[in-house]
Amino acid sequence: MTKYKLKSDFRHSSQVTLTSYMANENQLINDNDNTSPSSIDDDNNVGGIDNHGMIMDTEQQNENNRSVSIGAALAKCNPDMMNERLQCSNCGRKDSNSVVLNIPDQKSVRRRKSLQNPPNPTLTAWLKERARRSCTKKILYKKVPIFQWLPNYNKSLAISDLVAGFTVGLTVIPQAIAYANVAGLPPEYGLYSSFMACFVYTVFGSVKDSPVGPTAIAAILTRENLHGLGPDFAVLLCFLSGCVMLLMGILQLGFLIDFISGPVAVGFTSAAAIVIATSQIKDILGLTFSAAKFLEVWEEVFAHISETRLWDTVLGIVCMAVLLLLRKVKDIKVAPDSKEKTQIQCAAEKFLWFISTARNIIVVIVCALMAFVFEEHGMKPFILTGEIKAGLPTFQPPPFSTSVNNHTYNFLEMTSNLSSAIFVVPLLAVLENIALAKVFAEGKPIDATQEMLSLGLCNIASSFVNSMPVSGALSRGAVNNASGVQTTFGGIYTGLIVLVSLKYFTPYFYYIPKASLAAVIIAAVVFMVEFHVVKPIWRSKKVDLIPAVATFLSCLFIRLELGIVIGITINVIFLLYASARPSVRVEKMNSQSGYEYLCITPDRSLRFPSVEYVRKSISKAGARLGYSSTPVVIDARHIQGADFTAAEGVKSLIDDFMRRNQALLFYNLKPSIVSVFQGVHPKDLRLCNSEMELNEMLKACQTTKPRPSENCNN
Template identity: 70%
Template structure:
């Protein structure tokens, strides 16, 4: 035990005076000096380090150059051309009018440029956010989607303030694979109706296929031809960027070869908008000649959205007014699942395109929370970072999150000037855009690696996949996470216990029992029974038993009570029980319940000395 005293060397109580602390060690008159800067909590809150962490734009602007600005401009414009057709299509996936997809695509770009830390993450509507929104609207329409975005943002902000970003770690790889694959199939299934020009109402996976079978004979020939043709073209254009042009080493290519390679890459990247524009032009020409071979998107509200708070009441089709809490009740599971999945999409994007920086999940939660909350004021549905657009961003050479500003400007320009032309976009072409995008989200190729590494991981993957398909997406991922947690609990409740009989150099024997992990409440009774059985059967109820705690990193109250009960059992049959190699913190936990005869040896010499004492052989 030592003593500490402090001397004030300057300044005042609320200022930044320096303090010197003198620590007197218990084993002598030695002193160590340390200095406290006296920085108050307010000053720490606004320190440069904290501001840089919470406002990443400050770091980006500090060394921003013309080269980075040009790279961000090119990437932002390229992503902007990609997001417009996707936003319109994702609005359709969510069961909303086209303008709501565009409303969801610009505020997040500006907000994330200030608060976001993943340079490749383009914030906007995504396929998963769209299909989850559709499944949870329950007839509330755009009002429900906007409120869901607002509540998703609030939950993310609260999670960020509470630093709960670690919760996303409970969504394991197999669960994520099962969920993403099921979501992709559900999204593609929901678009078959528009791809074939059919008209029916169904939202659940099996119900959609049932309705499709009933109405398949009503397929509109020209919509089907256009939709399938668009899908084929999109899939082909996706691959043309991989066509080899000249030598593999880009430095050895001629100017013409470089230009051709860049042109192929741009066509491949902008394939969605190219296909949609061509189809819209075709539909416009047909319309001018009084021909309507395709089902069109229809009128899109012109101009920029008005800024307003989300509506907290809703009047349904039966003229029943739903209050705020009733609307929240309809959105209950989505309010928890969407914030986590939004973070998962964003963090996954950062892992796919690493830039050497660690991912701050708390900061990403705060950034996404602000994006969703503020976007809801302009009529947005829930948003997140999109992996497909992130790939475009990365391939375009984006350098900072400021590239999102140019993407947002492109969307604003399209809203202000081009919405009248969106009327002519055939629904079949939008369905083709969605299907061609989500088909690559089905990750059946990972089944073999999972089977090779750990066959048990297939259980949560399969459980998640079929639960999402046959029940609901958000419930499916909850079931998947629960299955994974059960596996974790079972593993912690059934640790491996190694039992080894050893001979003493002076004669006699003793048992060494080694648990392979910490002792916590699920495993206590199991380990206690294993030790008792080993002591009776292999130890003949008499030879000393040594519990080697080298792997025991921690213990809880239940473990301490179990150890006390174990010691009592050994005392009753007069069999020695020794503990060896325990961490000091674990010893404190065990001693806290005051066991009758707790013997711990921290060194091998102490252990053998005690064993000699128990031995019937003369020392």
């Protein structure tokens, strides 16, 4: 009996190669007279040839090969087939004793059967399968990025992160106190918002430059939606925002950020910066009144302008000037670039950079010392921050009910008062963090879904320590990047500095003048106003100014969250209009043989909003320019997709052309689109895929008039 080795086809094809490794052809024919054609012999007492033509011993064959004997059916075949030289499927060698038979191996048969008759999994089985696929090393590294860099973390990286984290910590303390004031919350809530998110983002964050904490935009959105109801609502908003972001990340909704276009984002950030700066005017002037909206603030400012405090105003203006000047100190050239710098010059550069980077804390400390000296001498020229609750916050769940002005709000009433902020705040927080990431990404792709997951966890964890909503701050991100941060571990040092300040230094925050904190905020947000992009937008595409201006004015005079919704709506309307009114190019052309035809080229896919417009355009062009006799060729090279409505429209278009005996041909139509069109059974769908086919079809259409039953080419 001649033994054959079965070579499994890894692509599950039914064609497999059987290689003879015993006896000769005569023995094969003689032995196979008494052998069934497809019997399988499990006798493995002989050696074999492996997939690469190497001799295998008995043990190797037992492990890797199955023996198949070929009987009378093969013996009756042409003997020349036995000598046919076929190339081995797994290597470049040729075997003179190879034949190809359509005998699939058992594994491929089982696989094919499972694909043809897939079982209907239960919900439990489906969940188990999804969990199994999710629990891979690749997914773990992607969802918990700390595992990517922690094994390679070394001393030099730790030093860089320590310097960056310490510098950002000095920046975030005065900003946190000021942002709490912007949000209408007690100062300690700004500090409560500045440490827990840093710890969580270190583990789950994917952007090393992003220092998560209180931001100007999150603070002003919190203020506009609190309605003076107190800190408990801000903490609940932080928790719910985190839940929404986490859910968006789980559902892979990172693409939603793409619907916020550049002009809309510019209009929103510019309006938000002006609203934030306006909210600090009263502290610069030393006024005391309650107002939240842009116009209301200016009305109150002019109503109380006579109550302006001179020294608060002077201090606020001087602080703003000093902050803006110190911002430029780092750009001072200590030595020419062409010369090698000495140690003194290098030290001077680092000193200037540190002064510029830590300008906020320097200004606040100097102002607090001035206020302390005045207080010791019995003078109170400035309005001070006042008492800040000392110590660390209590770790507890966010409040799901609270009492304000002798009225108890349950969870549903609290969420009802927060209304749209539950969805707008997380969306804008993710947008702010993605914008920060893109600035320092250096061309690397940003995973918006992962940022949603990490920011969601940051907000949920922060809500357990009485935090308001948090996100990545662009101003602190610039400090982080300039400080040379290497990993997200820099956030650990930032959080520790905030904890130390809460534990030991809160009594000294009493002397910080409110005017100095207002100056810190105004000096930070003034660069968020992006009027400089108006000219490039005007030069590139003027219509993009419409959503930008609409968003800016709506955010400024109505509400921030409504303004960005209005801007997104206008953008979506523009997208729908462009989809419903595609460009249709019409031109007269000649084929290779000189046959004249009308070429019509739609510039995009056929979807239901544009079908009627395209149908009318083609029909009108065929009647006017083609004189109802010249063949019309639709060049479908740009049509990447179509739907049922498009198929119905094409069927109607074919009927129109058949009624007036005018040829209608489709050129370069993709097979997937052809199947969509054929699904509605058009009477005469004529297709061509090359210049030669088109020329032949035009020739046929010139000699005979098209009939409903005629098809020039299928």
